[in-house]
Amino acid sequence: MCLGVPGKVIEVDGEMQIATVDFWGVRKQVRLEVCDMPVEPGDFILNHVGFAIRRIPPEEAAETLALYDELLRLADEQDLMTADVRAEIEAAPDAVRVQKGAGDESE
């Protein structure tokens, strides 16, 4: 649960302090109000329970991503670290659902 998960910032809503973030193809809404630095599209952030707790500059992201690449692509369903990372992604609301608005019943 302390692992967090890095994702790539696609879009930033500065007013709402929310970013659309891509986690291995899954787009989520991540809250930005506790992030230490302003983020821009192309940056990576470290997401923990739905909040960005750290901006990771793109040039430093590769080292951080390798572990998660392995966990999400190769590890089996029962792996504790993989489950942890999946839970961190689940923690943030689905970007598509939020954009459609609260009236959408299909989710």
Added chain:
Amino acid sequence: MRFVCRRERVMSPSDPFAQMKFRDPARARGLRDTLDRLVQQADHAPISVMHVCGSHEQAIAKFGLRAAFPENLQVIMGPGCPVCVTDVPEVDEAVALAKQGVRVASYGDMLRVPGTSQSLADAKAEGAKVDVVYSVTQAVDLAREHDEEIVFFASGFETTAVATAAVLVDDPPDNFSVLSAHKYIPPVMEIVAEMPETKIEGFLAAGHAATITGSAVFEKFVERHGLPVVIAGFEPLDVLAGLVKLLEVINSGEPRVENAFPRCVTREGNVPAQRLLWRVFRPTGGRWRGIAHVPNGNLRLRDEFARYDTRKRFTIDASALWSYAPPKLVQQCQCGDIMAGISSPSECQLFGKGCTPDQPVGACMVSAEGTCRIWHQYGGQPDLRSMKRGAA
């Protein structure tokens, strides 16, 4: 079937780096050789160091790193599992509320942590309204969707408490409250450092908690106890690099704080997050399960957030839970000693026999960050050095 699966995950002890396909094996071997040299250079043996993070233990066990450690280096997991150190009376509070009809939401691992006589999962099985959430925000969503009271039973170290704080300053609905079991890591390191049985010579601090607190939070600890602290990340190479740095500092005889995870951690940390954390929470003393009373180790809501404080809003009567005799096996559980670094799962009579992930006796077998659960998942005995010696 399950047993076979676990066995397959154990790495070949002859080359612990063979499965690290995504990393540079040469760098890994270089770090291992440096670690060997540093341990040989030390003026005594063995050297014991402690990390305080379930994710570090997962990385060490999953990647078989102990097989790469020098024989005279003991890397021990301390109280790094927030769910595991949630004390019995805290679980009882949540169970009592659930049993009196209040809807309780919590992170999944918290459901099976045993209280005096029942867990939240037991209460749920009896019909109580207990929801699993992945984030505090989802608990707030529940409060918005329902007219009834929603209690968020909040666990986690400072990293996770920041999210709870962010939600509380963001005007959550009136029917939402927080039953805080949040814990603060730096004070428990002081307790472990002072335990008479401890042989710990340095700490590996958790990278992501330090992302929030910054490395400076450990400076006073180092001054007081003369034990170095090195902050490390979670990549297998990050863990090895952190240990190399820690051994260098131990050998130098000049204890200090070193940051071996600079891509995420700075000296001052995430200042806005710290402000938020301390605006909402105050540190207070309390028991950590199996360990000790930890001064300033518990995070509780400040008075200005009293209206969201479950303990202020409800009269919680857990006395009905105390009339049961605790299950017999609980007396033999060594979770406390394991979390204090005095014992290891393989020294526990129950490990893998009376206590398994399906039938956990202690909290360390419940949580994905518990030492026992991690060792059980990754083969039962992740220290493969004995096998390596046997094969030689």
